[in-house]
Amino acid sequence: MNFTLSTIRKDLSRWRQDLGGMLLWMSIPLLIGGLITSMMDSGGGAKPHGVLLMTDEDESFISGMIAGAFGQGEIGELISVEKVSLEDGNTRINAGDASGFLVIPAGFGNAFLESEPVTLTLKTNPAQTILPGIISDVTEILLDSGFYLHEFFGPEIETINKLIDDDTGPDDLLVSTMSVAINDKIESASEQIFPLVIDLEIVEPPPSEASAVPYALLFLPGIILMALMFSANGIAHDYWVEREQGTLRRLVITPGQMAGFLLGKALAAGVVITAIGGVTLLIGFAYHGVTVSRLPSALAWIAVSGIALFAWFGVLQMAAGTQRAATVVTSMFLFPLLMAGGSFFPLAALPDWIAAIGRMTPNGFVADRLTIEIIADTAWTIDFQSWLIVIAMAATGLGACSLRLRSGFARG
Amino acid sequence: MLSVENLVKNYGDFVAADGISFEALKGTVFGLLGPNGAGKSTAINCISGLLKPTSGRISVNGHDVVSEAKSARQSLGVVPQEIAIYEDLPAVENLRYWGKAYGLRGKELDARVEEILRYIGLGDRAKELPKKFSGGMKRRLNFGCGIVHKPAVILLDEPTVGVDPQSRERLFDMVVAERDAGACVLYTTHYMEEAERLCDSLAIIDHGKIIAKGTVAELRAQLGARDVLQLSGTFPSEESRSAIQSLVTEKIHDLEIIAQAKDNLTLTLSNGSHHLQTIFDSLAAAGGSVTETSLRRPNLETLFLLLTGKELRE
Numbered sequence: 001m002n003f004t005l006s007t008i009r010k011d012l013s014r015w016r017q018d019l020g021g022m023l024l025w026m027s028i029p030l031l032i033g034g035l036i037t038s039m040m041d042s043g044g045g046a047k048p049h050g051v052l053l054m055t056d057e058d059e060s061f062i063s064g065m066i067a068g069a070f071g072q073g074e075i076g077e078l079i080s081v082e083k084v085s086l087e088d089g090n091t092r093i094n095a096g097d098a099s100g101f102l103v104i105p106a107g108f109g110n111a112f113l114e115s116e117p118v119t120l121t122l123k124t125n126p127a128q129t130i131l132p133g134i135i136s137d138v139t140e141i142l143l144d145s146g147f148y149l150h151e152f153f154g155p156e157i158e159t160i161n162k163l164i165d166d167d168t169g170p171d172d173l174l175v176s177t178m179s180v181a182i183n184d185k186i187e188s189a190s191e192q193i194f195p196l197v198i199d200l201e202i203v204e205p206p207p208s209e210a211s212a213v214p215y216a217l218l219f220l221p222g223i224i225l226m227a228l229m230f231s232a233n234g235i236a237h238d239y240w241v242e243r244e245q246g247t248l249r250r251l252v253i254t255p256g257q258m259a260g261f262l263l264g265k266a267l268a269a270g271v272v273i274t275a276i277g278g279v280t281l282l283i284g285f286a287y288h289g290v291t292v293s294r295l296p297s298a299l300a301w302i303a304v305s306g307i308a309l310f311a312w313f314g315v316l317q318m319a320a321g322t323q324r325a326a327t328v329v330t331s332m333f334l335f336p337l338l339m340a341g342g343s344f345f346p347l348a349a350l351p352d353w354i355a356a357i358g359r360m361t362p363n364g365f366v367a368d369r370l371t372i373e374i375i376a377d378t379a380w381t382i383d384f385q386s387w388l389i390v391i392a393m394a395a396t397g398l399g400a401c402s403l404r405l406r407s408g409f410a411r412g
Numbered sequence: 413m414l415s416v417e418n419l420v421k422n423y424g425d426f427v428a429a430d431g432i433s434f435e436a437l438k439g440t441v442f443g444l445l446g447p448n449g450a451g452k453s454t455a456i457n458c459i460s461g462l463l464k465p466t467s468g469r470i471s472v473n474g475h476d477v478v479s480e481a482k483s484a485r486q487s488l489g490v491v492p493q494e495i496a497i498y499e500d501l502p503a504v505e506n507l508r509y510w511g512k513a514y515g516l517r518g519k520e521l522d523a524r525v526e527e528i529l530r531y532i533g534l535g536d537r538a539k540e541l542p543k544k545f546s547g548g549m550k551r552r553l554n555f556g557c558g559i560v561h562k563p564a565v566i567l568l569d570e571p572t573v574g575v576d577p578q579s580r581e582r583l584f585d586m587v588v589a590e591r592d593a594g595a596c597v598l599y600t601t602h603y604m605e606e607a608e609r610l611c612d613s614l615a616i617i618d619h620g621k622i623i624a625k626g627t628v629a630e631l632r633a634q635l636g637a638r639d640v641l642q643l644s645g646t647f648p649s650e651e652s653r654s655a656i657q658s659l660v661t662e663k664i665h666d667l668e669i670i671a672q673a674k675d676n677l678t679l680t681l682s683n684g685s686h687h688l689q690t691i692f693d694s695l696a697a698a699g700g701s702v703t704e705t706s707l708r709r710p711n712l713e714t715l716f717l718l719l720t721g722k723e724l725r726e
Binding site: 002003006007010013014017245246247249250251252253254255256257411 | 457460461462482485486490492494495496498499500505508509510512513514515517557
């Protein structure tokens with residue numbers, strides 16, 4: 001333990017002299033993140049796209065208007081409506097194959113025209129963050145709009161509905177009369193406000209979490225992971241520095257200090273990575289107004305994950321035959337991982353199959369859990385299994401580093 | 413104190429160490445001499461535990477380096493040929509770090525680090541970063557890091573390569589001081605004058621084998637009082653050989669050919685300066701011509717030449 005502490009002190013003392021490098025590891029993600037966030041805030045970012053499954057048991061003109069409304073304008077760019085059977089819809093939403101599943105019950109049109117209460121069922125996908133919130137918001141707005149339309153234009157809508165049911169076309173007089181009536185009502189519409197009759201019941205999950213998260217905030221975990229990845233890789237390069245200056249060779253001939261050395265280096269890396277991630281996190285929290293009560297849990301997650309990333313970047317660094325090759329090899333892994341793991345686009349904004357792959361990357365896994373930790377109502381929401389996985393990642397990575405050091409890397 | 417018995421190290425078909433055996437005693441400096449690639453570093457690496465011997469046995473302070481590696485390493489201090497220090501860590505922190513690596517703690521560590529700083533002449537620059545030091549100062553710190561734990565056996569692998577004369581003298585003094593303090597020092601070099609000056613006994617190694625071994629006095633005795641005469645020029649092989657053989661028979665009875673090629677000839681003989689004209693005349697009569705002459709008094713370098721037919725630094 002004494003030698004481990006000594007190694008921590010030694011490495012922190014050495015790395016402290018390279019403050020410029022550390023600032024670079026932090027400033028590049030902040031710069032990229034700042035640009036992306038400002039683009040998102042100004043509405044210029046990539047938009048998510050989802051599928052709304054719909055079972056229309058009513059199949060009336062009125063229910064058709066609901067389906068049609070989802071295909072209009074900007075909502076249509078975000079959401080595709082797919083009509084399915086009740087059974088198929090339930091199966092697919094339970095499998096996470098869509099963003100939401102809306103059931104319009106039989107008799108909806110009549111209830112609407114008769115001003116009677118009616119319940120629509122919307123099931124949302126708990127694995128997605130943004131689109132289910134949008135769908136539930138849009139559905140509520142549509143129903144509110146429908147209510148007011150009915151209050152103002154009830155007779156006209158009923159007339160149109162009958163014409164559709166009778167399959168007969170309107171004559172010119174009817175069209176003119178209705179146009180004049182609609183025009184008169186629009187002029188007086190602003191004065192009329194009534195309580196809602198139709199209500200929407202959201203079955204699952206409670207939509208408040210997702211809908212409360214600003215889209216730009218979802219970029220923060222990816223940006224932090226970018227800083228962690230840059231710093232973990234940069235610090236792991238120290239194995240090459242130590243090899244070139246002969247200190248690894250000297251270490252190998254000491255009496256059994258390899259484990260203490262590796263643990264000390266990993267903990268020192270953890271301190272630096274946590275500091276860099278912590279500053280990035282604080283800047284993000286301040287910008288997005290996230291409560292600092294999440295800071296300890298988020299920092300702990302960053303520290304353990306940072307050590308795991310450092311350990312595996314160490315393995316990659318030492319797997320290469322030369323310093324130059326090590327730089328190439330780690331770059332080959334670093335940038336695709338950043339891309340797939342949600343550092344440039346949040347996983348929630350990626351197509352489902354890409355997001356699923358992204359969550360399987362080490363950084364994507366860490367970013368996904370960090371997102372949960374940041375947006376959840378309470379701190380320490382990351383599950384025990386995830387903690388175990390990153391601890392196991394760190395342990396196996398350091399074990400692999402130890403093997404590589406002993407198998408010839410340290411000797412040079 | 414340090415015992416190497418029949419050490420063999422193979423890399424595939426290449427034999428880097430071929431049955432090396434020697435013993436170095438407490439309070440002595442044992443020299444391992446040989447040209448680059450002779451097998452010195454292989455032997456050092458096997459002793460320090462960096463390489464596992466193919467066969468043979470090595471013990472350091474009574475501990476086998478393979479079966480009792482930890483105890484053997486604890487007794488060993490290695491000063492590598494390449495400087496192996498943290499250039500971005502103050503000198504005193506370097507010494508403290510390597511001291512801790514060998515288990516020194518607390519007051520014992522503080523006292524030893526202070527002692528070493530004075531010993532290597534860096535007491536007043538202890539808090540400075542080695543990257544600001546001269547090459548000689550770095551060498552001294554490298555030496556200090558290797559002996560900070562007061563090892564019973566010290567391995568010095570070509571410690572004076574690239575060192576200025578002043579720092580070299582200081583290193584010699586430190587080696588002698590360690591020896592006088594009771595350490596067993598294994599000193600590898602390809603500078604014969606260093607070996608002659610420092611070593612109590614030595615082994616000459618070439619192509620992975622020990623070709624001569626003993627004290628400096630014993631090895632000198634192998635040479636007798638013969639000089640080494642090296643000639644450059646043109647020497648027709650058969651005619652030159654016949655001319656030299658005639659000289660051996662008729663005039664210079666202890667003359668010997670050590671090495672012969674078209675453009676050089678190496679001979680050994682007693683009182684070489686007295687016979688130069690005779691040899692030149694004889695070679696000229698055989699159709700040869702001499703353009704350059706070198707006559708050397710007997711020393712370890714000429715012994716190596718005598719044993720191998722080549723220069724130590726080739």
